[in-house]
């Protein structure tokens with residue numbers, strides 16, 4: 057179901073209080089949460105600020121979905137994350153498992169991913185999805201979520217009184233609006249992905265890709281390339297001749313016009329290499345924020361939990377991605393978990409401390425920065441959203457006393 061004003065009129069008025077569950081943010085976690093809750097029998101309002109659903113994967117051009125499979129190829133979480141992999145593979149035969157280091161990712165064209173999740177949401181009659189809309193205010197009464205004010209593009213503001221709300225905004229935007237003290241600051245570099253077309257076949261095949269990374273680093277250190285290229289990660293794409301370039305940057309100092317100049321210089325330099333002589337800039341993504349802040353939850357997932365493969369009696373999903381921390385000063389710090397390790401994420405890490413009925417899912421969960429650096433991968437965000445959605449469907453049903 058896509059956004060439409062007619063839908064808003066029939067769905068929200070009167071009285072708005074009829075909506076049991078509001079999910080803010082239609083990225084990996086928010087979509088999974090909405091789908092799982094709807095399948096569990098809840099009516100869900102999914103609110104997305106951007107013009108289209110898909111979140112970071114679609115907007116920032118992420119083409120390698122991590123956290124769906126472990127290193128042996130076994131699914132990490134059954135249910136919706138696995139169904140996502142199946143739907144992507146059915147939509148595009150290039151959606152295959154791919155080994156990167158000791159991990160297995162699912163290759164996915166970000167545009168195909170967007171189409172797949174858009175179509176999937178449209179199949180679910182219990183979900184009303186509003187794009188170009190956002191939550192502009194939240195009130196708490198007697199320690200629980202009370203009024204939620206929605207700003208819907210051009211149609212003004214609408215008040216709701218849901219039984220529960222999930223902040224799946226990626227940066228805890230709603231919880232921050234309620235009380236900034238409930239959000240820990242982000243602690244990772246952001247990233248900008250640009251996609252080239254027209255590279256020679258096998259341009260980044262081993263060992264050429266590794267050699268290219270070394271040459272780029274040396275060129276950045278020597279001043280032949282802008283410093284932003286110092287941690288650049290080039291990767292083969294989905295279509296023949298595609299190369300994905302991942303630049304890692306501080307979100308605070310990001311300037312779009314400066315990045316135009318950086319990309320132009322980089323492209324000139326890359327074209328001096330025989331394999332990339334015919335390359336052209338095909339598209340670039342929005343700035344992708346790896347850690348825009350995490351909620352202070354009833355539990356804070358720790359690095360030690362990950363390393364020990366911790367289990368919880370209120371687990372919503374499992375994760376096993378390495379700790380891939382893009383440290384703001386030191387750059388990439390990659391630490392694999394011990395072989396075969398799977399950790400769990402408890403519901404308590406998705407519950408905002410001290411406020412009943414208010415949850416977070418996805419990369420803004422309650423976690424130490426290095427724990428979030430594993431749990432934030434898109435497949436794990438799908439697992440988190442799905443597990444929370446199942447739980448919320450039961451908790452917001454008419455029979456439940458409170459969410």
Ligand SMILES: Cc1cc2nc3c(=O)[nH]c(=O)nc-3n(C[C@H](O)[C@H](O)[C@H](O)COP(=O)(O)OP(=O)(O)OC[C@H]3O[C@@H](n4cnc5c(N)ncnc54)[C@H](O)[C@@H]3O)c2cc1C
Pocket residue numbers: 080081082083084085086103104105106109110111112113116118119120121122123189190191224225226227229230246247248302343344345346417418419420432433434435437
């Ligand atoms: C540069 C970079 C590279 C990455 N590489 C990989 C990779 O290779 N593999 C991998 O698996 N993961 C990767 N990730 C991580 C992964 O893509 C994200 O962590 C994950 O997709 C986050 O999902 P999410 O649902 O938590 O948030 P998001 O996907 O960011 O979704 C949040 C949504 O909420 C919306 N929103 C925000 N504020 C509001 C508001 N106030 N009201 C309404 N809507 C709002 C946003 O528009 C967005 O659509 C990468 C991330 C980055 C930044």
